[in-house]
Amino acid sequence: MPDKPKIAFYWCASCGGCEESIVDLAEDILEVAQAVDIVFWPVAMDFKRKDVEAMPDGSILATMVNGSIRTSEQEEMAYLLRRKSQILIAYGSCAHTGGVPSLANQFSREQILRYVYEDAPTVVNEQRVRPQPRHQHNGTAVSLPEFRGLVRSLDQVVEVDYYLPGCPPTPKLLKQAVLTLLSGNLPPKGTVLAPDTALCDQCPRKETKPTDLKINEFKRPHWTQIDPNTCFLAQGIICMGPATRSGCEAQCISGNMPCTGCFGPTSRVRDQGAKILSSLASSVNAREPEDIEKILDGIVDPVGTFYRYSLAKSLLRAKVTR
Amino acid sequence: MEDKPVATDKLSTSRDWEPLIVAFFCNWCTYTAADLAGVSRMGYDPNVRVIRVMCSGRVDPQFVLDAFAHGADGVLIGGCHPGDCHYVEGNYKALRRYLLLKRLLRELGIEEGRLRLEWIAASEGEKVSKTINEMVEQVRALGPLRLTRKFKEWDAELAALEAEAQSEEVAAHA
Ligand code: SF4
Ligand code: SF4
Ligand code: FES
Numbered sequence: 001m002p003d004k005p006k007i008a009f010y011w012c013a014s015c016g017g018c019e020e021s022i023v024d025l026a027e028d029i030l031e032v033a034q035a036v037d038i039v040f041w042p043v044a045m046d047f048k049r050k051d052v053e054a055m056p057d058g059s060i061l062a063t064m065v066n067g068s069i070r071t072s073e074q075e076e077m078a079y080l081l082r083r084k085s086q087i088l089i090a091y092g093s094c095a096h097t098g099g100v101p102s103l104a105n106q107f108s109r110e111q112i113l114r115y116v117y118e119d120a121p122t123v124v125n126e127q128r129v130r131p132q133p134r135h136q137h138n139g140t141a142v143s144l145p146e147f148r149g150l151v152r153s154l155d156q157v158v159e160v161d162y163y164l165p166g167c168p169p170t171p172k173l174l175k176q177a178v179l180t181l182l183s184g185n186l187p188p189k190g191t192v193l194a195p196d197t198a199l200c201d202q203c204p205r206k207e208t209k210p211t212d213l214k215i216n217e218f219k220r221p222h223w224t225q226i227d228p229n230t231c232f233l234a235q236g237i238i239c240m241g242p243a244t245r246s247g248c249e250a251q252c253i254s255g256n257m258p259c260t261g262c263f264g265p266t267s268r269v270r271d272q273g274a275k276i277l278s279s280l281a282s283s284v285n286a287r288e289p290e291d292i293e294k295i296l297d298g299i300v301d302p303v304g305t306f307y308r309y310s311l312a313k314s315l316l317r318a319k320v321t322r
Numbered sequence: 323m324e325d326k327p328v329a330t331d332k333l334s335t336s337r338d339w340e341p342l343i344v345a346f347f348c349n350w351c352t353y354t355a356a357d358l359a360g361v362s363r364m365g366y367d368p369n370v371r372v373i374r375v376m377c378s379g380r381v382d383p384q385f386v387l388d389a390f391a392h393g394a395d396g397v398l399i400g401g402c403h404p405g406d407c408h409y410v411e412g413n414y415k416a417l418r419r420y421l422l423l424k425r426l427l428r429e430l431g432i433e434e435g436r437l438r439l440e441w442i443a444a445s446e447g448e449k450v451s452k453t454i455n456e457m458v459e460q461v462r463a464l465g466p467l468r469l470t471r472k473f474k475e476w477d478a479e480l481a482a483l484e485a486e487a488q489s490e491e492v493a494a495h496a
Binding site for chain 1: 386388
């Protein structure tokens with residue numbers, strides 16, 4: 001009997017939610033496990049890096065890497081898994097577009113280390129000790145990965161074949177992706193494995209989205225009584241739906257929360273944040289600069305709102321004067 | 323990477339650097355005015371690269387960010403005066419996008435003076451040359467932005483490891 005195709009999962013700078021979404025396949029995971037051999041999955045199985053190193057190059061059919069890339073160790077693993085895999089898939093927002101961790105690209109390495117190891121109110125560190133990449137302890141050399149100056153998406157480090165978007169991707173999309181891989185009928189390289197339309201298309205509230213939207217005031221969701229049947233934008237609540245790829249089946253909307261953009265942009269948009277900025281600004285219902293500014297004051301954190309999951313992959317990539 | 327460190331230092335002095343401004347001009351007004359400035363021999367600084375668009379409302383904020391990402395030190399948008407836009411609302415949209423984009427740029431470390439929006443009618447050739455010259459001076463005072471070079475510097479930390487990985491690969495296949 002020929003060997004079953006080999007699949008691997010790995011995580012980098014991520015929260016663990018993507019791993020959870022794999023487990024969320026529930027009984028379907030058995031079906032997947034029957035069709036493939038999982039040869040590496042640190043969260044769930046006891047294989048080590050040296051096991052991967054010992055595999056012949058290209059011997060893994062597909063590896064799904066979640067998380068963005070912040071440390072030298074994550075880079076090494078990305079190179080290694082790239083070499084060992086025929087297909088490398090960026091799994092989830094962080095690997096796809098940088099994710100929430102890439103909001104840290106607003107700060108320098110020094111600012112981050114100082115805050116985390118010295119200034120944070122819960123930290124007691126009188127000697128201001130910071131982790132060192134290399135250290136001698138009782139005559140033994142110990143080492144830690146380098147903390148890089150920037151958070152990157154997976155494709156900013158190695159070549160990526162496909163993307164599974166979402167924070168996290170839905171089990172349904174994962175299952176579809178695995179079936180596609182096994183079918184051998186592969187989409188063109190670089191494809192995002194989700195529909196290429198905006199979320200508004202899948203949204204149960206789309207009928208209530210005015211064609212000539214006029215925004216008089218931006219309201220924050222936690223300070224607003226939200227009507228569960230009306231388009232968020234029509235209620236003055238920022239919804240990333242117009243600038244976000246569909247595929248999640250409007251999960252947040254169904255929970256009466258606006259979309260925050262985790263599926264990334266469609267293929268026609270290069271910069272998700274600039275896209276929503278453009279669409280929101282055009283709808284602001286004012287003509288005089290002072291009146292416009294007054295309405296824009298309601299957007300308290302433009303970078304964190306427009307680039308919640310995509311700062312690393314934005315055109316500017318980071319605060320340029322960190 | 324192709325620059326030696328010495329050259330980098332030298333280039334960052336103002337004498338070797340000239341501001342590069344990308345200008346998006348509306349076909350119906352500012353672009354015509356720039357033409358007029360040209361034929362009337364009103365000079366303006368050669369630091370500007372003009373891109374003609376059909377309306378200031380066509381300037382997607384992505385164009386502005388892309389210009390910066392490709393090495394522009396400043397971006398200028400020229401449109402018809404309020405009330406004069408051929409597509410009625412285009413210039414108001416441009417104004418709102420510009421004001422929000424400025425807020426975003428500020429948080430991403432790009433100074434106010436690097437993005438400017440002006441209403442310039444087809445007859446205002448002089449205003450074109452004045453605006454361009456003013457903006458070039460302002461950006462010159464701010465100094466270079468040169469993101470293309472910054473991106474390379476940011477990614478230098480990756481290059482070392484990649485080279486190492488490749489040499490290992492070569493060794494493994496030898
Ligand atoms: S803007 Fe949001 S709430 Fe409105 S239709 Fe689009 S996804 Fe739905
Ligand atoms: S509604 Fe938006 S934020 Fe929520 S899961 Fe879907 S794409 Fe992600
Ligand atoms: S036509 Fe000139 S700004 Fe719209």
